[in-house]
Amino acid sequence: MPLFATVVSDITIVLDIVDLEISWLNTGRILHKSDMCQRREVHMGGFLLRRAAALIPVLIVVAIVTFLLIHLMPGDAAAVMLGPEATPQQVETLRESLGLNQPLYIQFFTWVGNALQGDLGQSFFIGLPVISVIQAALAPTINLAIFAEIFAILVGVPAGIIAARKQGTGTDQAVMVGALLGISVPSFLLGLFLMLIFAVLLGWLPVAGYSPLEDGVFETLRYLLLPAIALGSMQAALIARMTRTSMLETLSKPYLKTAKAKGLSGNRIIYKHALKNAAMPILTTIGQTLGTLVAGAAVVETVFNVPGIGQLIVNSIERRDIVVIQGVILLIAVSYVLINFLVDVLYSVLDPRVRFS
Amino acid sequence: MTNLLEVVDLRTSFDTERGTVTAVDGASFTVAPGEVVGIVGESGCGKSVTAESILQLLDPASTTYSGQVRFGGEDLLTFGETAMRRIRGNRISMIFQDPMSALNPVFTIGDQLTEAILAHRRIGKQRARSEATELLEKTGIPEPQRRMRQYPHQLSGGQRQRVMIAMALSCDPELLIADEPTTALDVTTQSQILKLLIELKDEFDAGILFITHDLGVVAEICDRVVVMYLGEVVESANVHTLFDSPAHPYTRGLLASTPDIASDPSIDLPIIPGTVPTLHNVPVGCRFADRCSFVLPECRDRPIDLEVLSDGHSSRCIRSVKLFEDSAMSDGVAR
Secondary structure: HHHHHHHHHHHHHHHHHHHHHHHHHHHHOOHEEEEEEEEOOOHHHHHHHHHHHHHHHHHHHHHHHHHHHHHHHHOOOOHHHHHHHHHHHHHHHHHHHHHHOOOOHHHHHHHHHHHHHHOOEEOOOOOOOOHHHHHHHHHHHHHHHHHHHHHHHHHHHHHHHHHOOOOOOOHHHHHHHHHHHHHHOHHHHHHHHHHHHHHHHHOOOOOOOOOOHHHHHHHHHHHHHHHHHHHHHHHHHHHHHHHHOOOHHOOOOHHHHHHOOOOEEEEHHHHHHHHHHHHHHHOOOOOOOOHHHHHHHHHHHHHHOOOHHHHHHHHHHHOOOOOHHHHHHHHHHHHHHHHHHHHHHHHHHHHHHHHOO | OOOOOEEEEEEEEEOOOOEEEEEEEEHHHHHHHHOOOEEOOOOOOOHHHHHHHHHHOOOOOOOOEEEEEEEEOHHHHOOHHHHHHHEOOOEOHHHHEOHHOOOOOOOHHHHHHHHHOOOOOOOHHHHHHHHHHHHHHHHOOOOOHHHHOOHHHHOOOOHHHHHHHHHOOOOOOEEEEEEOOOOOOOHHHHHHHHHHHHHHHHHHHOOEEEEEEOOHHHHHHHHEEEEEEEEEEEEEEHHHHHHOOOOOOHHHHHHHHOOOOOOOOOOOOOOOOOOOOOOOHHOOOOOOOOHHHOHHHHHHOOOOOEEEEEOOOEEEOOHHHHHHHHOOOOOOOOO
């Protein structure tokens, strides 16, 4: 399906651009020796403002690319949406209602203006505002993503620390093989296996579906446990590897010898003195994986029939509901930017040198 | 006077990919209360490993210790990790070479000092903080209150080393091990830090084991000196004896290669030829033989024993007595 390919490549392009912009903004920011020597104290509020201001150009680029999605598709958007059976009159009417006949810049400003007011247009097929369609699908996805990320952190960070502390031993190798498996096994396959074992054979958990939070947190967790593991195992593996690498680098640092010479216990040295120093790359990985979780959710939500954003994308693509697709892409890109901003802020909480640079 | 620390035949080996290497091979020396003992030698001679072996700071997975480290009537090498923790930072504390990397960059000075105090003493956090501030004041840091809230990167090198000293003294230790504490500092700061160490040593009545490669520093602050070469103690003497009549060719070489304000700048400074061999191919006989200008064929036959020349002076050289007596050969080591 060419439309699917276009949309997927569009999402990738948007995320790549966001990444590029962010990394460009970040160059020369962290850990510059010259910065570290400066003893000027900058207040946290000023730091946050500067970081937030840096988001504006990124968001503008996101808006432009997302907006252009409709125009980058091969052929006429209205014709694509209506399919081959549509009459020229129908196509013309739709063009009119979508505003496709107006000059591009007017369309863009109208679209941005509406988007800023929370109006992402009307779904042609469902007949509802895009924003409410997204809202309905958002809760399951957010719950799933948070659950998956919590699982990934709870498994990945301790596994990485253990591997680093026992570097070169069987434990280390076991963790690394586990991580390799976590990265290599696709989430849908893992999801199907989990479903087969824990839902079908053992009957401990529901096979598929979703129960909203209003009906009880425990019920939601029961439904989301298997999808979260399927979705989070790859992040867990990535986090474990990054934790191990970062910890190994930190463990050889002289200040840990100082900590030992002070008479501190091994656990205090590892979990207080080493982990806080090793946290930056781990945090970056967590931030990045959180962004890709949404893409991964599309697959896992389909396998486990969770009515979330992922399923909404897939269904919208099948329906060629471009307005909804556009809204979802904007949402994903903006949340990606905001997550990166959050990671940035966390950096400064963890490492004073970032704050003072 | 009973000794504070008695290191007897200390041997520290590491397992490496290329086999076991012995970084410290049978080192023995003592430190008395209030005494400053220097350990000198080139890089790689095992002086830092000796220092860290006393507190067992090396990676336990790959390090083996043998011999004795007698402290307070007990052998520290028989202590387990928990017992060692009560010694470290409490009765024996340590100052490291580079105060930038030895302080944790992500915690404030106050946190790191307070933590050192709270690790060994059952007092409240508030009291620990006020004691930490007092300690900082004692080390002569300006504005100790403000420093407590600052991070290591906001301090200068000398200030950081003062923080390390305050941390080391926080539990009133009996022995202070200083591993090249002035090497990373500029010259004026160096002398300030040395002066501070000596002042505080007298105030706290602690013994100091001072590791350095700088003979100028040794002359300034040490009472006795232990010279190490490739993991072995090659000479040990009272500081005056060592500078006036060194008995080992290596010590003579070190002394001759130290620049002097009175020396003629047009004449090249004598050097010890060659470099320290690696621990993977330690010579059978005298370990210094390949670089020694007094070498005899029999030097290479078998390991040389440490020979006592006079009270408190010993040297690991078969020609010690002759070299010691032969004052005419003042600096005949190198060309």
